[in-house]
Amino acid sequence: MSHFINDECVSCGSCASVCPVEAISAGDSKYVVDEDTCIDCGACEEACPTGAIAAK
Numbered sequence: 001m002s003h004f005i006n007d008e009c010v011s012c013g014s015c016a017s018v019c020p021v022e023a024i025s026a027g028d029s030k031y032v033v034d035e036d037t038c039i040d041c042g043a044c045e046e047a048c049p050t051g052a053i054a055a056k
Contacts, residue, residue, distance in 0.1 A: 002038035
């Protein structure tokens with residue numbers, strides 16, 4: 001299982017900076033999680049200031 005980023009994302013980059021496997025990158029309108037790389041550690045969810053990240 002991986003995490004996903006919803007439309008509440010403000011593209012601040014907080015999630016990408018804490019991801020230990022670099023599974024998060026900037027998308028067109030928000031950051032996105034690479035499901036194949038994500039190890040489901042939850043670091044991104046804790047770092048998100050808007051609560052835009054959750055487990056699938």
